[in-house]
Amino acid sequence: MKKLLSLMGISLLALMLAVPAFAADKPIKVYINGSNVAFTAGSPYLKNNTVLVPFRVIFEKLGLNVLWDAKTGTVTGTSASLTISLKIGSSRATVNNLVKKLATAPSSISGTTYIPLRFVAEATGGTAVWDAASRSVKINTPEASDNSEQQITDLMHLSNKYFNAENAAGYYSLVVFNSVPADSVDNLKEYFKRYDMVTTIESLDILSIQGNEAVVHTVEKSVRKGGDYLPDERYEYLHTLVRKNGVWKIESSELQDSSVLLTPEQGKTAAVLPQIDASAIKDSLSKYYTARNAKNVDGTLAQLTYYGEEYEASMKDAIAEYFEAYNLTETLNSSNIFYYTPDEAAIYVEAAVKDADSGENYTQSSIFIFSKSSSGQWTIDDSYLVSYSDQK
Known part of the structure; x- marks a missing residue:
């Protein structure tokens, strides 16, 4: 043979x-x-x-x-x-x-x-x-009966575990393949390189299980441990899950609500930084508010970090739509730089806002994240609303 x-x-x-x-x-x-x-x-x-x-x-x-x-x-x-x-x-x-x-x-x-x-x-x-x-x-198996609730709970906690371990491939292995864009894993890897956030699932509620579909609500807390600055936040998500070949996977996750976890005391604690940078950051912030009050689209855009022509065009349209929809006057009450590195800073702002259409007045607290370009200019990367408090 x-x-x-x-x-x-x-x-x-x-x-x-x-x-x-x-x-x-x-x-x-x-x-x-x-x-x-x-x-x-x-x-x-x-x-x-x-x-x-x-x-x-x-x-x-x-x-x-x-x-x-x-x-x-x-x-x-x-x-x-x-x-x-x-x-x-x-x-x-x-x-x-x-x-x-x-x-x-x-x-x-x-x-x-x-x-x-x-x-x-x-x-x-x-x-x-x-x-x-x-x-x-x-x-x-130890449990031949349907234990979907436990499987779903395990899935959500494993997803959180992979995220905190910065395991992009593992994280997306728990997601339905046809719902994941081709570059998602690479994008998440880039996120992990830039930011160091640890997320905790504070509550998890399975709202419904119908056949091979389930809906899950989670409240999650994200805390910064290092990397580029992002504020600590609490999120509420609504997750849609599907069961394929007997295994539950995440099909989509929709953000329902978020809140920044920064107290006024934390925001008003001053960082140590060179006066030249402090002046440049606050000057940019002042120009930003001046342009917004004047409904100056180009002036507002000039204080934002440039991320290419496509980004600039979309932001220009968004700013113009905002000015068309709202008639607000914003007055800076106070500002404080509470986080600083030579290339990045975060500033806590309290502003008095007047709505000319409704006559309403309120105080708005925000965080602005600034970055420093190679030319030395400080511009706004992002902003976060901290809270609103009504004034009688």
Whole structure:
């Protein structure tokens, strides 16, 4: 037989390499809690008394989110309380960072990675029973009943965990693929390079579960730990989730409300900075308010940081629409630079606002973030509303 095989052509050899050696045997079937698992990327096969299966389907059916590292040939399955990593060709795996020895190493066949089924089933707390007569594996998980609420809760906390770990690929692995723009992972990586924010989920409410769709409301607190300046904030989100192949994923997240967590006392604590920069920042702020009161679109735009022609055009339209919709006069009551680096500053502002249309007067507190250009000019990058307080 070996001699015959050695005489076969290259095309036949390629075919043999593409199909596991058991191809002539009865196909192996896998059942999870009594349901047959369909494998589309490849068929389970038996090697060294170990059943190996394509990793993605089995991970998802067992409630794990999947990460694939093509460079290292490592597949990782995660939930809120479990992380399993296996590597092609390695007889060692990790379960929550504990090294485990495998009887049979994961393998790659025709671009599909196969992993040992029993190991993964038992690592997730289930049992796996091999029936030689029917060539089937029957897996029972700890909870065969629908535990969608726990899965959804675990998903939201895992998403938060990935964000705080600055794991962009992990974060977007929990999102429905067709709802993610192609450059999202790269954009999030750039965000992580620039900012260092830690987010805490303060409350999580599952508002509805209907079939394979769910709606979740969260209140989250974001606190700056370093990097470029962003104010601490509290957010309210409405998340839409969908269940695909038995696994819940995030389809969309809509911001419902946000509030800046800065007290007046914090905003009025003065930063230490050179007088020349302090004067330049406050001069730019004064020009900004003067231009706004005069409804001078170009004058207002001149005090904003330039991010290209497309950005400038959109901002110009937005400012013009704002002046058309509102008839406000804003008077600076006080301003204080409470955060400073040689390239960036944040200034706390209290302004008296008069609405000429309604006759209403109120005080508006804001944060303006300034950046310094290579030419030395300080301009406004962004602004945040802190609070409104009515005046009688």
